[in-house]
Amino acid sequence: MTEAISLVDAKQENDRESDQRPGQETPKASWLPMAAVGVAQLMVMLDSTVVNVALPSIGTDLPADQTALQWTISAYVLMYGSLLLFGGRVADVIGRRRSFLSGLGLFAVASVLCGVAGNQELLVAGRVLQGLGAAVLSAAALSIVVTVYQNEEQRKAALATWSGLGVIGAILGAVLGGLIVSAASWRWAFLINIPISLASGIIGLRSLAPMRSDVRRPLRLPTAFLATLGLACLSFGLIRLHDGMTTPAAWISMGLSVVLLAVVAVTELGKSDPLLPLHLLRIPTYWLSSLGLLLAAIVMMGSSYLASNYFQGAHDMSAFATGLSMLPMGLAALVFATVVPNLIAKVGPGGTYLIGALTQIAGAAVLITGPSSTAVAIIALTVIGAGLPTCFVPLYGIGTAHVRPEESGVGSGLLNTFNESGAALGIAVIGTVLATSLDGELESGAAAPDAMTIGVGNGFLAVGICAALAACIAVGLHRLTRPAQVGTETTES
Numbered sequence: 298m299t300e301a302i303s304l305v306d307a308k309q310e311n312d313r314e315s316d317q318r319p320g321q322e323t324p325k326a327s328w329l330p331m332a333a334v335g336v337a338q339l340m341v342m343l344d345s346t347v348v349n350v351a352l353p354s355i356g357t358d359l360p361a362d363q364t365a366l367q368w369t370i371s372a373y374v375l376m377y378g379s380l381l382l383f384g385g386r387v388a389d390v391i392g393r394r395r396s397f398l399s400g401l402g403l404f405a406v407a408s409v410l411c412g413v414a415g416n417q418e419l420l421v422a423g424r425v426l427q428g429l430g431a432a433v434l435s436a437a438a439l440s441i442v443v444t445v446y447q448n449e450e451q452r453k454a455a456l457a458t459w460s461g462l463g464v465i466g467a468i469l470g471a472v473l474g475g476l477i478v479s480a481a482s483w484r485w486a487f488l489i490n491i492p493i494s495l496a497s498g499i500i501g502l503r504s505l506a507p508m509r510s511d512v513r514r515p516l517r518l519p520t521a522f523l524a525t526l527g528l529a530c531l532s533f534g535l536i537r538l539h540d541g542m543t544t545p546a547a548w549i550s551m552g553l554s555v556v557l558l559a560v561v562a563v564t565e566l567g568k569s570d571p572l573l574p575l576h577l578l579r580i581p582t583y584w585l586s587s588l589g590l591l592l593a594a595i596v597m598m599g600s601s602y603l604a605s606n607y608f609q610g611a612h613d614m615s616a617f618a619t620g621l622s623m624l625p626m627g628l629a630a631l632v633f634a635t636v637v638p639n640l641i642a643k644v645g646p647g648g649t650y651l652i653g654a655l656t657q658i659a660g661a662a663v664l665i666t667g668p669s670s671t672a673v674a675i676i677a678l679t680v681i682g683a684g685l686p687t688c689f690v691p692l693y694g695i696g697t698a699h700v701r702p703e704e705s706g707v708g709s710g711l712l713n714t715f716n717e718s719g720a721a722l723g724i725a726v727i728g729t730v731l732a733t734s735l736d737g738e739l740e741s742g743a744a745a746p747d748a749m750t751i752g753v754g755n756g757f758l759a760v761g762i763c764a765a766l767a768a769c770i771a772v773g774l775h776r777l778t779r780p781a782q783v784g785t786e787t788t789e790s
Contacts, residue, residue, distance in 0.1 A: 323448040329504035330445050331455050334438035335462050337401055337497040340490055341431045342466030344408075345373065345720070346601060347474040350616040351483040355420070358483065365417035371536045372421050374724075376428025377435075378717040379529035383521045384436035385710025386572050389703065390516055392509035393441045396706075398501055400434030405494035412488035423487070435713060440705035443697045444508055453638045453694060460689035461634025467597060468627035468682065471605060475620030517572045520564060524573060527557030531718065538725035541732075574707050577699055582777050585770050586696035587715040589650065592767040593688040594719030596657055596760055599727035600626075600681050603664075603756045604674070606731060610749035612671055622675055626682035634686035646691035647775030653687030654768040656680055661761035667754035681760075688767065695778060723763075731756045 348355075352366045361369070388396040407426035414420040439459065446455040477485045534551035537544050565571045577583045601623065608619040640649045660680035668674050693712065700708030734755040738748035 325448045325451050333501035339462045339466040340493045342463045343470045346470030347486045350474040354483040361417035368421050372424040373428040375532045377431045378532040380432035381713045382710045384433040385706035388437035388706035390514045392507045394505040397437035400430045404430030408487045408490035412484045436710040439709035443705040456694045457637050457690045461686045464630045464685045472620035475617035479617040520572050524561045527554045530554035535721040535725045586692045589692045589770050590716040591719035592763050594716045595723035595763045598720040599723040599760045603753050607753040611746045626678040629679045629682035630685045633683045637690040647778040650691045651771035653684040656684030657764040661757045664757040667750040727756045
């Protein structure tokens with residue numbers, strides 16, 4: 298890379314490029330690997346939200362009680378979030394292609410199980426397996442992007458595509474879910490994954506190299522078990538927060554998570570081949586990018602959740618109409634994902650991230666007022682959607698710039714873990730804000746649509762606060778990622 302990440306980190310960047318002669322440009326790779334992993338990532342993110350609007354139909358058809366419906370979503374989030382780090386380790390050890398295809402196959406089988414489930418127990422079990430497959434698949438997929446695309450210009454485009462597909466998939470999941478439920482059956486929300494998985498797998502088999510380590514490396518199963526258990530406790534605690542901020546089980550679970558992850562951190566200190574790459578968290582731009590991804594995920598998932606409740610609860614829209622109302626938000630993300638690389642070239646990754654955060658603040662500010670017009674709400678959501686890729690793309694670019702090829706699995710997995718934790722935190726905290734506000738307004742005698750409008754406005758206040766925190770991080774990243782001036786090499790280490 299020719300772009301300096303920060304003066305403090307210049308030595309590390311130089312080490313990564315020491316094998317490349319001055320003036321020699323890294324050859325460009327085929328885009329077929331990007332097609333394989335991009336389609337798979339789009340599918341994984343679609344499945345994180347496509348079920349939301351199908352829950353009423355699932356509950357009636359199976360039938361399924363409220364607890365089972367909640368775990369239809371939570372089981373996926375729990376497994377996905379807790380296994381991303383270990384999934385990255387698996388990719389580093391057994392090879393990225395083998396790990397990607399294994400995760401993809403498991404995800405496809407689990408989708409069949411969900412689609413044909415005759416009772417709520419089988420449906421939840423299928424979602425657990427989907428989360429496991431998604432974690433292995435997603436961690437391997439991002440490490441493939443980082444490993445395959447070494448050309449600077451191509452890597453920026455690949456990361457933009459990767460990030461954009463993730464954002465679009467999460468937002469369009471509600472649109473697709475509403476369409477499937479209205480036109481066919483909720484079962485096709487899962488069965489549609491089969492042809493997508495086959496297409497991704499065939500392209501992957503034809504285009505992906507094994508990408509295995511030449512050195513025999515252990516999976517580090519004892520440490521991996523503790524790390525996975527710690528992350529699972531964190532995810533479970535965040536999920537239980539949705540029941541209320543004072544839920545004892547939530548805080549007990551998160552406290553246990555802190556203890557377990559602290560044990561893992563202590564055991565990993567000084568390891569030459571760590572499962573938890575703590576050395577990356579010592580790099581300012583990496584940990585700031587990680588926090589930025591957490592906040593960006595809160596804004597994305599929180600906005601989608603609030604929008605769905607607003608259109609259905611305040612305006613009595615159907616699932617399909619709600620999905621269509623959120624479509625402009627996804628289309629805006631798609632359009633802006635294509636221009637982000639050019640924007641990064643002009644104002645830098647930190648400046649691009651700052652523009653995205655300020656855009657989200659502007660959109661949230663409109664929705665805080667609780668607009669009665671659906672048109673105004675759709676426009677404000679479109680503004681937020683435009684800001685999503687301008688956050689995710691530069692953050693992944695900055696974060697992965699420090700990840701060595703041999704640790705691309707765990708390095709990428711750690712970034713994805715922050716991202717997925719933010720998604721769970723967004724639903725938990727913003728969902729609690731909405732529920733608390735809604736209950737308070739109803740108890741005071743407000744009509745249900747008015748109560749929902751006020752509750753959604755309070756939820757977007759929380760979204761706006763997260764976007765404001767993101768803007769602060771963006772300012773710091775902008776200072777750290779400005780191109781180094783000629784002749785200003787530093788002697789810092």
